[in-house]
Amino acid sequence: MLWFLVQLVLATTILLFAALASWYEGSAILDNSWEWNYSTPFSQLFHVEIQNTNQISQLDHFVYAAKFQPTFPLIMMISGLYLLLLIGYQLFKSHKRRFVYLLSILAGTLFILSYSVRNSPTTGGQIFFYFGLLSGILCITGVVIIYFIFKRSAKELIG
Missing domain, CATH: 1.10.287 (Helix Hairpins)
Incomplete structure (x- = not known):
């Protein structure tokens, strides 16, 4: 804590x-x-x-x-x-599924924000485009990793 x-x-x-x-x-x-x-x-x-x-x-x-x-x-x-x-x-x-939902919503939001500045002629706009894209990809990666860890631990509990 x-x-x-x-x-x-x-x-x-x-x-x-x-x-x-x-x-x-x-x-x-x-x-x-x-x-x-x-x-x-x-x-x-x-x-x-x-x-x-x-x-x-x-x-x-x-x-x-x-x-x-x-x-x-x-x-x-x-x-x-x-x-x-x-x-x-x-x-x-203690609620991994809810954290996965949070990451998924965050990834979607980051992709939308990234898409909204995709054609910016300024350096800052381009930086925020790539940052949003990379952050969204990292969130999706976290979702996939947590999903497979959650799936594997559920299988071990069952069998």
Whole structure:
């Protein structure tokens, strides 16, 4: 239990630090009005056309950072996924089938997110495409490994 708490605190600290750094780096969008049409999907949900910096959502700072300064957003994504898997494993360690479902849903979500940025012309978009693809493949690999271990242990119990 102590090891779980240490990992939880460390991953949360890294996530928060990376989020603050990403938000700060993404604040450069306020100075780049030519990018407002391309890097403000959250603001465009609420405003037809962005006229000034007050209309830009704080979430769009993360989008801009992910496109042009992807280091901290990637660290944020890695630590967030790690936290999700850590908590999911802790919750479902006695229910392997539920953990397999979690991994499957996570893999599907990662594939969909990866697919949504597949044609991005920015370096950050390409990095997130490959990260999502690789993470989804790793989740599916985990599902297959757990399935075969679960299947083998069930056979040993029966026969």
